[in-house]
Amino acid sequence: MTYHEAESLDHAHHLVTSRGARVVAGGIEFALDVARLRHAPLVGVSRLEEIRGVADDPRTGEIRIGAATTLGEMVDSNILRRSLPILVEAARQVGNRRIRNQATIGGNLCSRLRGTYDVAPALLAVDAVVEVHPGKRIPVGDFIDGTDPNGDGVVAWISVPAPLAGTVSGYEKIKPDAAAPGVASVGMTMAVESSGVIGAARVVIAGVAAMPVRVRTAETALVGSEIESIPGRYLGEIIRSAAGDLDMAGRYRLEVAVAAAERLASRLRSVHGTGPAS
C-alpha cells in the first residue's frame, strides 16, 4: 500500500490521473472497506488548507465548504449555524462525535453509501454544487447519481447559494437507536417573504429509495402558502401521493418519512415565528 500526502490540489490531481491514485480524506470509508481499497495507491488531502473550512463569499453570493472540512467543523461552524442550519443538523446525524471529527464532507459525498448518509440529501435540499478540481461544477443531484467519485478529478469545494433573508431550513431523521443507520429522513428549506408567504421551497426525503429524492409536488404546494398556515398533515398527504411516482420502497419507511416531514414543517414554522433565521 502506498500513501502520498498531497502537497496541493494540483499534486493530488496529478497522482489521480497519472498513477490511478484514490483520494482519501478522513479515511472512514477506507477503514470500513480496507480489504477492497488497499490495492490502489492513496493520496491524502485532509491536510490541504486550501480545501478546508467554511467561507461566506459575498462576491459570488455563495457559501463554500472545503471538501476536507470535517463534519465536526461543520457542526461548529457559525456561518452554517446562522445561514444553513439544515447542513449542521444533517452533519450531526452522521456517526458519533469521534467519527465526525474525522469524516469530511467531501469523503462523505464520495462514499459508496453516499445516498443514505445524511450530507447528500441535505445538500440536495440547498441546491449545492460540487466543484471538482480542475474546473468542473456539478449539481449535487447529478454528482451523487452518476459521477464516479474516483474519476479524473478531485472534489475540492461544495458551494451553496447563500439563502435569501427569511429562509428557514432543517433536517429531521428518525432512527431507533444511536448507531442505527436510520429509517428515513427529510431535509427542507423554505424562503419566507416578509408577508409570511413561502416564496421558494425544496423538500428532499431520504431512506425510502436508493437515492435521496426531491418531492416537487410538495415544493409546489408549499410555494404561495402562508408559513403559519401549512397544515402538517397536508404535507404528509402530498408525500404519500407522490410515493407512487417516486417508486418508493415500503409503506413503513414512507410513513416514517411523512412523520419526519410533518415534524420538520412544524419545527420550521416555530423557528420562523421566533425570529429571523438569517
Place this chain on the structure above:
Amino acid sequence: MTGPPFELRDAEIQPDARAKLTGEAVFTDDRFMPGVLWASVATSPVAYGRIESIDTSAAAAMPGVVMVATAAEIGRRRHGRRLADQPVLCWDRVLFIGDRTAVVVAETRAEAEAAAARIAVDITEEEPLLDLERVTAENAPILHPEAQSYRYSGGRRPEVPHPNVQGHATVGLGPDDIEAVFASAAHVFEEEYRTPATHAGYIEPRVCLAWNENGITRVATTNKGPFRLHQQLADTLDVDSDRLEVVSGHIGGDFGGKGQTIDEYLCVLLARSIGRPVKMAMTWAAELAQGPVRHSSLVRLRTGVTEDGRFIAHSATVLYGGGAYASAKPVPDLTLPGATSAMIAYHIPAVRIDARTLYTNSVPGGHVRAPGQSQVQFAGESHVDSIARRLGIDPYEIRTRNALGPGMRSASGLHIREPRAVEVLNAVRTVDRHPPADDGLVRGHGVALAARHVGGGEFPLRAVLSPDATFELVTGLPDQGAGAWMVMQRVFAAELSVDPERVSVRYVPTGETRPDRGIGSSRSTHLGSRAAQLLAGEVKSWLDARLAEGLELRADVFVRRDGTDSIPFAALVTADLVPDPVEFEVLYREEESEDEDHDFVALAVDVAVDERTGVVTVEQATLAVDVGAVINPTAHRGQLEGGFMFGLGEALMTQLRVRDGAVVEADRQLFRIPALADVVRLTIIELPTEVGPGAYGAKSVGELANPVVAPAIANALADATGVRVPRLPLDPESVFEALTARDGEVGARGQSGG
C-alpha cells in the same frame, strides 16, 4: 456465616488491569510464531443436500497453498461438547449454510481464503427443514439418521421422542389429570411467543493457533472451557490426551458464546500432519453465519386462573431452533439450562412443561448469556402481564399473589432456598415513575420478575507461598473479563487477612493443573470464592502449626494473641520460615442439597413510544437484585449494568434473521447491538443476603439482569399503547405494524411531535 470482610467492600483492582491497559496482555490473536500457516475452510452454500463430489484441484494449484484436505484425508470425525454430532468436515451431506466441506492451508491468510473459494463441491440440494412446527411432522426428513452411533460423553444419551429432537426436558407437577384443573379455572389464557436467533456479540472473534513442541501439540484458543476442549480434541481426533495441551487465558468478550469453538479440531490435525504451526480466525461474517447462535424459540403457554388472579394450572410447550447440530450444548439432556423456567418465580400447583431443542437446517444453536432462559422469560413474563391486563389486576399485584414463597415449589419444579420474589418486586414498585412530557409520545410502565440459578459443581485451586511473603494462585480457569481471577484473589487475601497485592493469579494451560469445567453457567463466583476460602484455610493451618507461639494474622500483621506484640507479615514470612516455595492445593466440592440456590430479580421500566414511527425509548429503569454477598463491587455493578444493556439490545434491536437457511445479518452493517449512546438511566437496588452458596453468601450475577429486560419493555409498550407484540425484537417496524393492526389502517395515528 457472617458478611464479607470489610476489605471486600472497597472497589477492586483487577489483577490483569495493568496488562490490559498497557497492551501487555496477550490475546489469542496476538500470538504469532515463525513459520505459521493459515487455514481457511470451504463452506456449504446450501442449507441441506447430498455431497456428490468435492474437487480440490483448482484450490491446490493456487499460490501459497501447502495442503488441501477433505474428510477423505482427515477422516470421518464428529465433535460436540456432549453429543458429537457435528462433522469436522462433512463427507456425505451438508446440513446448513456454513457447514464445512474442505480446508485449505497456505502461507498467508489471504492465500488460504482465496484458495478455499476455489473448492468446488457438487451438492444435490434437498428441501431444507426450517419450520420448527414441521420438524417432527410425518414427512419431515430425518437429519441425523445415524444418531445412535454418535459419541455421547458422560453416560447414555437420554431418549428423545423423535429423531429430529436433539433434547427433551419436562416438568410435571400436581394431579395426573391437569385438564380437570384447567376446567375448574375461571379463565384460561393461551398465548404464543417467538424470539429470534441472536449472537453473543463479543468483540474478539474465535481464534486458535496450534503448534508442536516436544512431542505435544499445543493449541492456544479463545475457548473459556480449556479442559473440556482438551478432552473433546482427544476424543474427536483420537489423540492421546497426554499429547495435547490447551492454553486459553485472556478472552476478549464472551457473553456466553465462547464455550464452543470448532476451528481447533482442524488446527490441531493440520499442525500435527504438516509439522508447522497453523492458525485460524473466524471472520465476523462467519461468526454470525456459522454460529453457534442463541436458539430461536416458539413458546406456547396456557394458564388457568381463578377469578381473583391466582394461577392454578399451567402448561408450556417450548420449541427451540437447535439448528443442524447439538454439538454446542453441554447439558446432559441436550436442552438448554433455562428451558423450563418461564414461570420460575411463581408457585403453581399443577404444571406440565415440555421443552425441546430441535434439529433444523439452520445455523447451530449454542449458549448466549442466560441460554434458554432469556427466550422463555420473555414469553412467561409477557404472559403474566397479559393475564393481569385482561383481568384488570395490577401487574405487581398479580405477581405478588402468585409469587414463590418459602416452602413452596416453583412452577419450574424446584425447591428454591430463600425465594425473594416479593422483596425484589416491592423494591421496584415504589420507585417514582418518569414524568410525562407534552411531546406527542405515549408513555407506559412495565415490570418483569425472574430468578436465575447459581451454578455449582467442583473446583480445584492451588497456591504457592514464596519466601518473599507473596502468594501465587494457580488456576486453569480462563478469565473472560467478568472477574473470576479477582474473586479468587480477593477472597483468598481477605481470608488470610493479607494485602491483596501479595496475591497474584497465574493462569496455566491444561497440562499443568487439575481440570475444571471452565467459565459458565453462573458458577465461577460460587466455586472460585469457596475454593479460595478453603485454600486459605489450608494455608492458615500450616502457618498455625509453624507459629505455635500464639500469633494470629490480622490486616497483614501477625498479632500476638495476648496483644503484646505485632510483627508485619513480610517480616515473619521470610526464608527462615519458608526456605522454599510451599504449595497448597484444594478441591472444593459443592455439598449435595435438596434446595437450589437462585438469585431473584425484578426490573421496572418506563418507556416512551412514538406511535408515528414505532420507536420505543426506555426513559428510566430500576433493577432490584438479590445479590447475596458482593465480592468485586465494581465488576458486580458492571455485570448488572452490562447485563441490562445486553437485554436492551435483545429487546429492541438484536436479531439474526434466517431466510431459506441463510443468516440475513451476516454482515457487519446489519447486525445490531446497543452503542454507548444508547445507555439508559438505570438505578440498581441491591438486596444482600448471606444465604448464597459462595463465600460469605455470594451468588451469581452475570446472567441475572438480561432476561428480564425484554419482557419489562414489552409490558411497558402494552401499557402505553394497548398493543402486545409477541415476538422479539421490538424494533420500530414491528411496533409500527402492530399499531397499524390496532388502528386498522396506515396513517390513522394523529400528528405528534409538534
